[in-house]
Amino acid sequence: MKARLRFSPSIVSKTIISDTIRIFDINFNILRADISPKGGNMLVEISGKQANDSILHMEEQGIQVFPIKKVVKQDEEKCIDCGACVSLCPVNAISIKDDWAVEIDNQTCIGCGFCTFSCPTKAINVME
Amino acid sequence: MKTIDEINDKIKNGDAVVVNAAEMVNIVAENGLKEAAEEVDVVTTGTFGAMCSSGAFLNFGHSDPPIKMNKTFLNNVEVYSGLAAVDAYLGATQPNENPEIGSSYGGAHVIEDLIRGKEVELKVEAYGTDCYPLKKLETNISLEKLNQASMVNPRNCYQNYAVAVNSTDETLYTYMGTLLPNFGNVTYSSAGALSPLINDPYFQTIGLGTRIFLCGAQGYIIGEGTQHATEADRVNGVPVTPSGTLMLKGDMKKMDPEFVRGAAMPKYGPTLYVGAGIPIPILNEDIASRTAISDQEITCRIIDYGVPRRSRPIIRETNYAELKTGKIEIDNMEIPTSPLSSIKKAEEVAELLKKWIQDGEFYLSSPIYKIPSKGCTVKPLEIKKPSLLVKNIESKPAIIVHPSDEVKNVASKLVENNINHLPVVDNKGKLKGIVTSWDVADAVAKGKTLLKDVMTKKVIIARENEPVDVIARRIDKYNISGLPIVDEEDNLKGMITAEDISRLIGENQNKKGGE
Structure with a gap:
């Protein structure tokens, strides 16, 4: 856990x-x-x-x-599935699905916040 | 073989066969080109990418007493109002006036908020005239209250684009997103096989007056975009470097916030994600074959953004099928890739445009003139005074110290010469580090006596062939006062300081004033 x-x-x-x-x-x-x-x-x-x-x-x-169940939260309203975050994740917790939707695996995520900073629409938030 | 009028008749009768550009790849592969060209009437395309060259003309209406808007702000973002009295152009990349907010709420975000129907604060300053006496104004506006809100984007829908990578050992923040050091990631920004101008690479059907999908509304192509280019190398008909562009216009009042988004590239600035889709009428087999292009067949180039010059080095060629796997190989390293444009949204654009046509809500238009497909090149901006290089600066011979020196001798050298830092070189004159007065204080505190134990080994340097402006940016970025100049073999050639640079800028300005 x-x-x-x-x-x-x-x-x-x-x-x-x-x-x-x-x-x-x-x-x-x-x-x-x-x-x-x-x-x-x-x-x-x-x-x-x-x-x-x-x-x-x-x-x-x-x-x-x-x-904690969720290390980060992906804001569905704000996320446009651009994928800018995918290649930045140091632990490969972010992936692009077959329908090109961006998905974050909270089990793998270490909450480093790098994607949060780089997201163009500020759609990922580290849970405190 | 077919005309646009015939296709429009089919749309009217609900008989038109409409597919998206990804589906067209399979249809041509399965049924052959001839049959596909006969059967399919329209191929829809789509893209949803960051398009910095976007904005909107707004007309606010006249206040009483009237004002001739001179300095105009919407939610604290400046809009250009040097056109008549109450017209303004709201540019997507304009940052916020408040530097703390900066790019996180800029012009693009105002555009999105207006389209969402939100109220926006309008602040105006004016100089006052006999016919426009009011000098100050503060009120709230919304899209509904504006007389006109025309999105006019000078350069959208780039036909292909560069793929970005970073060879340097520091993270770069660019309009191509965050680029990790040492080839840590690759970013690309094209919908590939769905991308509008890749499906009609010679502009056989596209031109001024072509009706399109723009941010969820029906919009128009109003000509080629700025920096439109046609002469690049082509593979399968498609230019391998950023080439054709479009100028687009649409009515913001009819747009859907699902297909437009204010965004910010970190440490770069605001930008607008624009959803655009172009219907391509399948008038003949040649046009059909162009729309059947697959990701695999679209070549693009990986460019090193670590070199901040107009021509950046090409690392290798690739294609969108490879990029879309999520990994790419450079020098035997497997590097993760990121699309920056939303391929999911691009599919939604192409699908929605398809539905509009199938439902008889959208008819094709014949362009009045076609976008030029040859003879267009982009001229560079030549600066009157060529960019000054580091080697052109007269720098005093650097005062040096050696790794084996004692800290107390280094301290006296710093004091004698009234400076804050000294380059450390070996016996052959190669740069080995730098020592600052802080390092010396640190050495005293920790009781260290030899320079090699306290000097900073990772040095930020200036190369002789780099422009001084690039060095000025580096001094700014790292908040340092000076850096050693080295040649290709890392031999120390001198020091360049913030003072040298500001003196240089001062000289330039003096000359300008004297001319």
């Missing part, structure tokens, strides 16, 4: 993530991270048998965990 983790400044210096990985034997893939003394944000993908338990643990330690 994909989730956004939020750290308060008081726990930034603790080793919660590595402890969690060790205790629950989970796969923990960091897609994006922005951590400073003021706190932090992380976009991660967690999998493994004890994934749910590991999330409970992180929450107990003070990390706010927000599971």
Whole structure:
């Protein structure tokens, strides 16, 4: 599952993530991270048998965990299916279907925002 | 074999056979050219691409007391009102007056908002005359309130276009979209086999007065577009470089927002996505064969946009079938491609135009004169004073330092010469890096003593043969004060600074004033 983790400044210096990985034997893939003394944000993908338990643990330690279904949202009204975004995606999450419609795979998307910036009609928004 | 009048009779009776240009490829392949030419009456085409050379003439009507509009703004986007008193031309690429909004809401967005029926703020300044005394005006307008709103696009529907790639090691933001460094992606902008002017490459049926689909309404071709060209190399009859263009006109009040869209290419500017479709009457076998062209048969050229000059290097030739696979090979690398024009929307345009004709809502027109198919070339703009090259600048011999120098000696050199940066060269005079006063401060803070450990190795440079204007843009872009000049072998030749450039511009202006 994909989730956004939020750290308060008081726990930034603790080793919660590595402890969690060790205790629950989970796969923990960091897609994006922005951590400073003021706190932090992380976009991660967690999998493994004890994934749910590991999330409970992180929450107990003070990390706010927000599971996300959508990393970005494609605005159907604004999108003209021009495809400018397709070749820019670093993880090939955007594809053109047989009918030339542009489709974003939220499972693959890491929310880097590159397509958001380059979209001529500003039709892709990173979900916060 | 057939005439336009005969086809129009069939349309009237509901008997006309209309297909789109993609379908025509298969029909000719299956039934043969002769049969296809007899059976099919009209082939519809379509495109939905960013067409910067677009805009609209608006007439606002007279206020009381009346005003002679001098400086005119719609939603804070300037429109050109140097024509009579209350006429204006709203250009698609005009950016917003507010630099923070800039290209994210420009002329193209105003056009879209008007077509959507939205209210738009009108602000006017004038100098006041005896007959037009009012000097200031602020009100709201909408499409409905305007007397006329004629979209007149000076250059649309380019016949073929360049395919863009970027060989440099930095991301470029261009009218061909975002181009990733080191051949990271390829962008193209043509509907290929559906594209209007590719289906009638010699303008056998297209000319002034041809009725067309324009942004969801019936519009007209009013002549060849600006930069219309006919003399390029051709493959299968189609020019391999951007060639023919059209000037189009349509009534904005009848347009459909589904087929027009204000857009912005990041760090480039606003542009208008225009949906246009041209019906091609199948009058004979030759015309039929032209409309049967497939993506595979349309050749185009991949151009390196990393070179900001009028002639950019050609990387290789390709075709739209290859581009549309989503990947293309350059130097054994597989590179992802992006269409910039919407092929989905282009299909919708061709299909809707087909439906209009089938339903008897759209009749073909005979052009009064055909778009020229030969003898047109595009002249370049020669600048009176040729662009100055870096090597023409008198630069003082650069003060240099070596990687093995001690930081404290570098510091004194900076102070003695009252400068902020020094180029670092090896014993043979090849550029190895640059050191700034900041790097020196950083070295002191971290206790480093050797220059090679603190110098910046990735240097932004100027080549001797580059125009000074290109360097000025580079200084702006990276917010730096100067850069080393190097020759082809990376030997240091001098330094060029922002001051050198502004002095140069100053000299030019002085000369202009003195002439």
